[in-house]
Amino acid sequence: MALTIAVHSAKGGTGKTSIAVNLAIAYALDGRKVCLLDMDLRGPTLRTFFDDGSSEVPFWVNDLLSGKKGINEVVMDTGVDLGMAGKVSVAYSKADIFEIRELASKDRKWQSNALKNIITGKKELIRNGTEVIILDTGPGVEYESINAVAACDLVLIVHSSTKACSECTEQLVNGVYKSLNKKCAIVDNMHHCSLDDDTLDGMRYGFPVIAAIPCICDIAKRSGEILVLSDREHEFSRAICDIKDKLGRIL
Amino acid sequence: MIEKEIIEEILHNLKEINAKLDKIILNGNMPYPDEEINSSDSLDVMMLLSLPDHLRTTATTLFEIGPATAEDIAEVTRKERAVESNYLNQLVRMGHVEKYREGRKVYFHINNKLC
Known part of the structure; x- marks a missing residue:
């Protein structure tokens, strides 16, 4: 059965995109057909993991949301060599300030249609054999992010060890996810044991905490590198594979 | 047989009470009926979040599987067809959903008319 995961967080800089990219590759290394969509339209960074910005991108997620293009036209190959394993395709958002400014002025009617277009696109991907769809979102209650949450089967909540993140996450849990x-699962990223003491029996806000990835400078220093591909024994890579396995058990 | 009729009448009355309660919840203390106030509102995700739980479930399901009949929705939400029909018609009155007939079936879909 196909699975759509929205990687979301209350605050920015929690590591959503790194986790989304590595998780997508981890699924593909398992032989799954994966599609990764950049739903962080106000601060797109997904592309930095796959190319230097010089490659030709015919159409963008922006075109999908506005209804100008269908999902098959905006999805493209990542160019990542996975050998005999599965396949990861990707759809980028346009990192152009004029595009982002225009997006900020879209009305509720446009956003309502955008949600319909995401759901239609998701169904089309699944019809074409995609097994895992990963939606990398922007932080907080931005329209595009909440649309992605509404369209997914499971929200992977990326949480960092700060009081601000905890408070905002609780708001999102009660006001949006629930x-x-x-269905939700929490990943504590950049984790400091002493700062996350509200976890009870592996649960927080009623959802399972499925991983605690420690705060390691090496991960930050190697940002932009897909560690699941380049360093499979790295603590981060092992945590990602563990997340993948645990998600399988939740769904 | 008489018992069955009584139960049906009770069920009918409960549905009517439910519909009236929904109107009270949606209108709050506002003096106007919901259809006049919200008739031009697009059903975007933020509006979806502000709906009462039962209507939100119906609307979310319609986003996912629409256009759909009340029976299609009821299959997903595991509620009675008549209950979903009631909820869908409330969403129609609020301007969030439109309905159309195809043969004997009535289909509902999220309103996508330009306001």
Whole structure:
């Protein structure tokens, strides 16, 4: 059965994109057909993991949301060599300030249609054999992010060890995830044991905490590198594979 | 047989009470009926979040599988068809959903008319 995961967090800089990219590759290394969509339209960074910005991108996620293009036209190959394993395709958002400014002025009617276009695109991908869809979102309650949450089967909540992140995450859990009746799992990223003491029996806010990735400078220094591919024995890579396995058990 | 009729009447009355309660919840203390106030509102995800739980479940399901009949929705939400029909018609009155007939079936879909 196909699976759509939205990687979301209350605050920025929690590591959503790194986790989304590495998780997508981890699924593909398992032989799965994966599609990774950049739903962080106000601060797109997904592309930095796959190319230096010089390659030709015919169409963008922006075109999908506005209804100008269908999902098959915006999805492209990542160019990542996975050998005999599965396949990862990707759809980028346009990192152009004029595009982002225009997006900020879109009305609710546009956003309503954008949600419909995401759901239609998701169904089309699944019809074409995609097994795992990963939506990398922007932080907080931005329209594009909450649309992605509404369209997913499971929200992977990336949480960092700060009081601000905890407070905002609790708001999102009660005001968005639970309201939309979503399955959720929490990943503590850049984790400091002493700062996350509200976890009870592996649960927080009623959802399982499935990983605690320690705060390691090496991960930050190697940002932009897909560690699951380049360094499979790295603590981060092993944590990602563990997340993948645990998600399988939740769903 | 008489018992069955009584149960049906009770069920009918409960549905009516439920519909009236929904109107009270949605209108709050506002003096106007919901259809006049919200008739031009697009059903975006933020509006979805502000709906009462039962209507949100119906609307979310319609986003996912629409256009759909009340029966299609009821299959997913595991509620009675009549209950979903009631909720869908409330969403229609609020302007969030439109309905159309195809043969004997009535289909509902998220309103996508330009306001």
